[in-house]
Amino acid sequence: MGNHPNAINIHVTAPTELREERLLAEKGAGFKSVSQKMQQADRLFRRYASILFNEEAQDPFLYHLTINTGKISTDAAVNMIAEAYRDHLAREILVDTMADNERLRFLREETTKMKNSSEISFAKVLDMYHIKWVYEPKTFPLEWNADGTIKKAFSPDFFLPEYNLYLELTVMNPKYSSEKKQKVRMIQELYPGTKVSLVSRKDFLHALRSLERASQAALVSTAVDEEQEWHDDMIRTSDDPLKMRGWEA
Secondary structure (H helix, E strand, O other): OOOOOOOOOEEEEOOHHHHHHHHHHHHOOOHHHHHHHHHHHHHHHHHHHHHHHOOOOOOHHHOOEEEEOOOOOHHHHHHHHHHHHHHHHHHHOOOOOHHHHHHHHHHHHHHOOOOOHHHHHHHHHHHHOOOOOEEOOOOEEEEEOOOOOEEEEEOOOEEEOOOOEEEEEOOOOHHHHHHHHHHHHHHHHHOOOOOEEEEOHHHHHHHHHHHHHHHHHHHHHHHHHHHHHHHHHHHHHOOOHHHHOOOOO
């Protein structure tokens, strides 16, 4: 959800000793058992962030807000989160005008960090066809550990809101194609009604060729417009347009 326009990322933490005390009170187990479970959960969380997002889970710049519940009450934390969300949502709501569309495009280009060049190229293809997209807006848990923590998950590359469709590129390394197909099947089984399609290397290259042709056509059109503009300027600034061109009446 990191790139979803309406999502905010909150990191809630507390000193280790306080977390252990809370778990002891909640679970009623021995201190050693609680401490081990907490350390295991922390390792799984760090591994989850590293494998899926190539990020360090404790990096403060990943979050809109970090809250230490060892310093403030639960009620205060809830109020801070609610206020942060209201502020974020107010700044992200855009009226559908040309100026705001430009602002949205700029916001998306400046804040969306993609993992590889193929995703950037594919986003340009979608833009060329005026197809609205969101980059990796959702992660689907697929398998869980016995304690309920996520063991396997899948984050499709793009979501097309106008088509209610997720897209996953399979162009970088073909050996992962079968694994991605399996994950797509799992999503469809676990989340009925969710539409996910894989973009093959063949389809991807075809889309890039379309983008290249469009770019070349735009360059030719720009050159013609510039030539016409130069010609018009010459006519406007000359007292005798025929002599300017070397022609005699």
